[in-house]
Amino acid sequence: xxxxxxxxxxxxxxxxALANAFIDEQVKAIKEQxxxxxxxxxxxxxxxxxxxxxxxxxxxxxxxxxxxVNHGLLRKGEPEQVIEVFRNQMDxxxxxxxxxDRFLDRLAGVAEPEKKxxxxxxxxxxxxxxxxxxxxxxxxxxxxxxxxxILESKDGIKAHHNVGGMPEEFDFELVEPVKLLFKxxxxxxxxxxxxxxxxxxRQPFPGPGLGVRCLGAITRERLECVRESDAILRExxxxxxxxxxxxxxxxxxxxxxSVGVKDxxxxxxxxxxxxxxxxxxxxxxxxxNVPFELLEHITDRITHEVEGVNRVLFDxxxxxxxxxxxx
Ligand code: XMP
Numbered sequence: 001x002x003x004x005x006x007x008x009x010x011x012x013x014x015x016x017a018l019a020n021a022f023i024d025e026q027v028k029a030i031k032e033q034x035x036x037x038x039x040x041x042x043x044x045x046x047x048x049x050x051x052x053x054x055x056x057x058x059x060x061x062x063x064x065x066x067x068x069v070n071h072g073l074l075r076k077g078e079p080e081q082v083i084e085v086f087r088n089q090m091d092x093x094x095x096x097x098x099x100x101d102r103f104l105d106r107l108a109g110v111a112e113p114e115k116k117x118x119x120x121x122x123x124x125x126x127x128x129x130x131x132x133x134x135x136x137x138x139x140x141x142x143x144x145x146x147x148x149x150i151l152e153s154k155d156g157i158k159a160h161h162n163v164g165g166m167p168e169e170f171d172f173e174l175v176e177p178v179k180l181l182f183k184x185x186x187x188x189x190x191x192x193x194x195x196x197x198x199x200x201x202r203q204p205f206p207g208p209g210l211g212v213r214c215l216g217a218i219t220r221e222r223l224e225c226v227r228e229s230d231a232i233l234r235e236x237x238x239x240x241x242x243x244x245x246x247x248x249x250x251x252x253x254x255x256x257x258s259v260g261v262k263d264x265x266x267x268x269x270x271x272x273x274x275x276x277x278x279x280x281x282x283x284x285x286x287x288x289n290v291p292f293e294l295l296e297h298i299t300d301r302i303t304h305e306v307e308g309v310n311r312v313l314f315d316x317x318x319x320x321x322x323x324x325x326x327x
Contacts, residue, residue, distance in 0.1 A: 004150050004179065006147055006180045010180065012182075012185065013181065013185040013188050013189060014184075014185075014188060015188070016188070016191070016192050018188070019185075019188045019189045019191070019192035019193075020192055022181075022185075022189055023055065023058065023189060023192060023193065026055055026059070026177045027055070027058055027059040029177070030055065030056060030059035030060060030175065030177060031059050031060065033140075033173075033175060034059075034060055034063065034139075034140055034175065036063070037063065037137070037138075037139040037140060038063050038064075038065060038135075038137050038138045038139060038140070039056060039060065039063060039064050039065070039138070039139070039140040039141070039142050039175055040065050040067065040132055040135065040138045040140065040141050040142065040172070041053055041056065041064060041065070041066050041067070041141070041142040041143075042066075042067055042068075042069065042124075042128055042143075043066040043067065043068045043082060043086065043094070044068070044069075044082075045068065045074070045078050045079070045081060045082040045199070046144070046202075046205065047144075047183070047186055047187060047190060047199065047200060047202060048144030048145075048146055048178065048186055049143075049144040050085075050086075050144075050190065050195055050199050050200075051144065051178060051186050051189055051190040051193065051195065051200075052142050052143070052144045052176075052177060052178060053066055053086060053090075053092065053142075054090065054190065054193040054194070054195055055177050055178070055189075055193065056142055056175070056177070057086075057090050057091075057092050058193065061091075062092075062093045064092065064093060064142070065093050065095065065135060065138065066086060066092055066093065066094045066095065067094075067095045067097060067128060067131045067132075068082045068083070068086075068094060068095070068096050068097065069097045069099050069124060069127050069128060069131075070096065070097065070098050070099060070100055071099055071100065071103040071120065071123070071124065071127075071209065071211075072099070072100035072101075072103050072104050072223070073103065073120065073208065073209030073210045073211040073223070074209055074210070075205065075209070075210065075227065075230055075231070075234075076227050076228065076230065076231040077231070079096070081196075081198075081199065082094075082096075083096060085195065085196060085199065095131060097127055097131060099123070099127045102123060102127065103119075103120065103123055104218065104220060104223075106119050106123055107119055107120070107211065107217075107218045108217070108218070109217050110217055110218075111216040111217040111255075113212065113327035116208065116211055116212070116218070116327070117208050117211075117212070120207070120208045120209075120211050121207070121208070125166070128166075129166065129167065129170075132166070132170060138170075138172065139172065139173060140172055140173050140174070140175045141166065141170070141172035141173070141174055141175070142174075142175040142176070142177075143174060143175070143176050144176075144178065145176045145178070145179045146178055146179065146181055146182065146183060146186055147179065147180055147181055147182050148182065148183065149179075150179060187200050187201060201244060203246075203247065203248045203249065204247075204248055204282070206325060210223060210226050210227060210230070212325050212326070212327040213226050213230075213250060213251065213252040213253065213325070213326065213327075214226050214252075214253055215252060215253060215254045215255055215326055215327055216254070216255035217255065221308060222253050222255070222270060222308075224308075225253050225270055225272065225306055225307075225308050225309050226251055226252065226253050226272075228305065228306045229251040229253075229272045229302045229306050229309065230250055230251045232298065232301050232302055232305060232306070233249060233250065233251055233274060233298060233302075234249075236294065236297065236298050236301070237249055237276075240291075240294055242276075242288070242290070246276050246277070246278060246288045247277060247278045247279050247285075248275075248276075248277055248279070248285075248324060249274070249275065249276040249277070249288070250274075250275055251272050251273060251274055251275070251302075252272075252273045252275065252325075252326045253270050253271070253272055253273070253309075254270070254271060254273070254326075256270070256271070257269060257270055258271060258310065258311055260310030260311065262310070267310050268310070269308050269309050269310030269311070270308055270309050270310070270311075271309070271310070271311040271312065271313055272302055272306070272309050272311070272312050272313070273312075273313045273314075273315050273326070274290075274295070274298065274312065274313065274314050274315065275315045275324070275326075276288040276290055276314075277318075277319070277324055279319070279324070282324060283319075284318070284319055284320065285318060285319035285324055286318050287315070287316055287317070287318055290314070295312075295314055298312065299312040
């Protein structure tokens with residue numbers, strides 16, 4: 001039987017009891033596969049890699065080595081949460097790599113979106129590879145592959161691989177405990193494993209992170225504007241009952257300045273664009289009807305709290321014609 005095909009008899013995991021049964025079964029399978037060997041995992045803090053980490057920690061504890069690469073393009077508070085949850089609460093073997101300067105230096109002056117994506121993906125593999133080289137006795141590579149990844153790469157929609165191509169010299173055997181699960185099932189399993197709600201139910205976030213929301217050539221100044229304005233947007237959506245209701249929401253910053261006025265003086269600053277959309281499959285999307293008063297309040301906060309920003313715009317464009325991200 002092809003182990004990459006979900007058996008028709010497999011029940012959809014919708015309850016805690018079903019999740020616990022899956023967890024017990026996977027813990028046993030992981031122990032059998034891995035024995036007393038070590039497993040390496042790139043832990044981004046996204047749902048899939050976090051659930052895989054939690055499953056492996058339950059099964060083999062410190063035989064799992066998690067590597068969290070901070071590429072400087074994560075949302076506010078994300079690297080800190082990975083350290084808090086996995087190192088402090090779950091007592092995992094976690095290597096934190098501060099690669100912010102490396103990524104931002106390589107990205108400096110690069111404005112073309114696909115080139116930016118390529119650099120980010122490529123540099124990620126380099127950093128991860130360097131960490132893998134420093135470790136001894138690693139036999140396995142764990143990945144947060146999920147079932148849609150398998151289906152989409154079969155159909156040629158995505159050349160998907162969570163960690164990308166590791167050089168052949170490593171010769172790792174893969175451990176992919178959630179590869180037959182759909183996203184909603186991964187979330188139910190994550191919840192049953194005790195991961196925090198804001199990790200389990202988080203909205204989709206692109207692999208290249210804030211890199212595709214800091215439009216054009218990334219600068220540290222505009223990157224901080226994106227990160228801070230995104231944090232305010234998320235906080236306000238959570239406070240006003242929109243978290244969990246709106247499928248995806250974020251801010252983006254174009255590489256232009258406009259004239260403004262602050263404290264009676266000319267104040268040139270960047271505009272922040274708010275995007276809030278609903279969709280089923282990300283192929284088409286409609287714009288959330290965000291209450292005008294809330295938009296005014298968010299505008300007030302962003303323009304007062306985020307240094308360098310003097311305007312806030314709301315993107316009214318559906319997909320198509322606009323894509324969800326701006327790059
Ligand atoms: P678009 O912009 O194509 O986005 O309408 C559809 C969904 O995909 C996400 N997205 C990405 N995810 N790597 C990812 O892992 C990427 O390069 C990337 N670009 C877009 C986007 O956030 C949306 O959910």
